[in-house]
Amino acid sequence: MNSLIEVSLKNEPPVKTAQRLETLIATLQTESTKQTNYEKYKVDAALRQTYSAIEGSFAKDVAAFGNTDELKPLADFYNRGIAQTNGYDDTAQKHLRHFATFGHNALLTDVEEGALLKLKESAFTIYKTNLAKAPATAQQPPAKTQQPARNSRTPQTLNKGANETISSAVDSQHYYNELVNLLSFYDSRAAFDKGAQLLEASYQQGSDQR
Amino acid sequence: MGTILTAATPNGLTRIALVQVQQGKRADAVATLRTAMNSSKNSLASSVFTYADKLRQWGLSKEALEFYDEGLKRYLKNPYEQNLTLRI
Numbered sequence: 476m477n478s479l480i481e482v483s484l485k486n487e488p489p490v491k492t493a494q495r496l497e498t499l500i501a502t503l504q505t506e507s508t509k510q511t512n513y514e515k516y517k518v519d520a521a522l523r524q525t526y527s528a529i530e531g532s533f534a535k536d537v538a539a540f541g542n543t544d545e546l547k548p549l550a551d552f553y554n555r556g557i558a559q560t561n562g563y564d565d566t567a568q569k570h571l572r573h574f575a576t577f578g579h580n581a582l583l584t585d586v587e588e589g590a591l592l593k594l595k596e597s598a599f600t601i602y603k604t605n606l607a608k609a610p611a612t613a614q615q616p617p618a619k620t621q622q623p624a625r626n627s628r629t630p631q632t633l634n635k636g637a638n639e640t641i642s643s644a645v646d647s648q649h650y651y652n653e654l655v656n657l658l659s660f661y662d663s664r665a666a667f668d669k670g671a672q673l674l675e676a677s678y679q680q681g682s683d684q685r
Numbered sequence: 686m687g688t689i690l691t692a693a694t695p696n697g698l699t700r701i702a703l704v705q706v707q708q709g710k711r712a713d714a715v716a717t718l719r720t721a722m723n724s725s726k727n728s729l730a731s732s733v734f735t736y737a738d739k740l741r742q743w744g745l746s747k748e749a750l751e752f753y754d755e756g757l758k759r760y761l762k763n764p765y766e767q768n769l770t771l772r773i
Contacts, residue, residue, distance in 0.1 A: 476769070478734075478741055479753045485746045499757065506764055514765040521769040 476528035480536065489537050490548040496529050497556070504566075526573060534580030546583065553578065553586045563597040563649070571597075584664065591660055595653040599680065602646040695721040699739065706743045715740070715748045722752075730760035730767050 483492040500522065507518040537549065553574055560570045571590045578586030654677055661670035698721035705714035722736050737752030760767050 478738055478749075479757075482737075482741050482746045482750045482753060486750050499761075502761055503764065506761075510765065517766075517768075518764050521764060524769055 476524060477532045480528060480533045484533075484536055484540070488545050488548065489533075489541055490545070490552050492533065493529075493549055493552055496525060496533065500525050500529075530573065530576045530580055534577050537581040537583075541581070549581075550583050550586055553583065554589055557586070557589045557593050560593065561597070563594075563601045567597065568594070587660065588657075591653070591657045595650070595657050598646070598650040598653045602643065602650045605646050606643050693724070695725045698724065699736075702739075703743065706745070711745060711748070714743070715745065728759070730756045730769075733759055 480492060480496075483495060503518055503522045503525065507515055507522060510518060537546070541549070557571065557574050560567050560574075571594050575587050575590035575594070578584065578588075578590060654673070657673060658670050661667070661673065698717050702714040702717040702721065705711075705717060718736050718740065722733060725732055733752055733756035737749045737756060740746075740749035740752060760769055
């Protein structure tokens with residue numbers, strides 16, 4: 476795969492190489508969904524190989540040799556990919572994290588930021604939607620049960636708020652994790668003002684929910 | 686007992702292609718390599734990738750890219766029985 480990337484970068488602009496590799500990934504993903512067991516394993520192995528080639532050698536070559544004229548269309552290509560990826564299911568998360576890793580290794584900060592922002596927004600949308608559904612069930616008084624005193628054999632309860640269901644507590648944890656990831660990205664780039672704005676905005680969003 | 690180099694075998698044709706590259710006959714070398722590839726009984730993508738790798742090592746990167754593309758096409762026709770490895 477590294478040889479293909481090397482040859483492709485020598486003869487074509489990086490955006491063409493990216494298109495070639497991302498098309499290969501899309502085709503392999505389609506094939507993977509059609510199959511089970513050993514066949515699926517084979518295609519998944521090829522998928523992992525392609526992902527690591529893009530995030531590894533391709534991204535590093537782009538960072539080392541790419542010039543401004545070539546990087547702009549490449550960043551646009553990946554930003555379009557980020558915009559087209561919706562939801563917070565496993566596939567969408569995998570895509571967005573792939574874009575973020577590529578952006579990080581290729582030093583395309585806007586791609587990395589875009590992917591992390593999209594992850595955070597998707598996680599928040601899921602959290603908000605599920606929280607809106609929750610009150611109907613959550614506001615019912617909990618059934619009175621004889622809760623035994625906690626000892627080494629009683630399971631620890633999930634740390635959730637009074638009006639939260641287990642599902643919304645998990646969603647809020649996802650949203651929190653994405654927020655922390657994005658904040659770490661801003662911290663690593665010394666973009667503290669952006670980090671502060673993000674925290675303020677997320678606090679406002681949280682206040683609106685309560 | 687030395688190895689007999691027969692021009693008709695894929696290995697022999699590959700050596701001829703190398704000589705053609707050294708003579709500066711790029712198009713002839715690619716054609717010879719293609720003949721070697723077609724005469725090989727192995728129709729798997731990894732076989733095409735091997736020839737593409739040879740072209741890359743000889744500095745014919747544009748021609749190598751065409752071979753890699755062909756290898757990818759062959760691979761995608763049946764990805765379940767092949768590997769996406771460029772080297773054997």
